[in-house]
Amino acid sequence: MAANTLIALGSNRRHGRHGSPAGVVAAAVAALDAAGLRVVRRSRTHSTAAVGPGGRRFANAVVAVATDLGPAQVLDVLNGIEAAFGRRGARRWGARVLDLDLLAQGPAVLKTRRLTLPHPRLHQRAFVLDPLVEVAPRWRHPLLGATARQLHARLHRPKAASPSP
Template sequence: MTATRALVALGSNLGDRAGHLLGAVAALARRPEVRLAGLSRIYETVPVGPAGQGPYLNAVLAVETGLGPLELLEVLLAIERAHGRVRRERWGPRTLDLDLLDFGGRVLERPGLSLPHPRLHERAFVLVPLAEVAPDWRHPLLGATATELLAKLDRSGVQPWEPAY
């Protein structure tokens, strides 16, 4: 199996937010064609989208996979559904959101999948954990690293998350 490195953003703002994120990581770890290669810390972030939403928990996961990008996307969508994800409104609240950010540096435009993720360079809630797990990752279209892209953004709405015991 030739493995490709992929980067996946994880987010949740409904229900057991941390449980949804960690459940998604565990589900991917159980896949024989996926190997976990790195996981950022979990961050609590200000929501983007319709007003009245609760804060998100976000993280980024690096994996090595023998799947193709569309196959990996199908796995991610199945994990979302298993966690009760229902797509109602764009940027609305969700139990689990798994976005394929990058797949081996490929540039790809297909229905339902754009690589690299089209807005990742504009979002501190993606770039803070991405720069932690893959600081030297280079945006295939912009040429800048995750760290360089993050330096251009306000990251005040992204804070390390501490569980309440």
């Protein structure tokens, strides 16, 4: 069974049992493994600024897991783990104990009411690409044709200054 599934983890609220957001991310990695999503590679935990008005800094990481489950089944496992960590229907951009996002499953391209693969904004988010390149630098985005390393470089490329009139 190959590491065919990429999952992003994020937290910006303390948890009564797991502590700081970084502790929540570490406990969530263990929970993924315990749920049968065998963690094969894990990035370090990155401290990142919140996107939107959330305010609190996030702890973010990415894991590559090996599983025979299909995307909808993996999503069900992720939703169950989030619920077990106390996540309720979250406000967009709001603080959250745990956020688990299915980024990709191999070269699959999927769009359903519940799930889009690859994640539609992963190539625009440093908090995803920074840890993703540690785990799967050669993973190729099936729609954009670029590797994670290339997407990361594009996102972090210095922007050219606008010419003055």
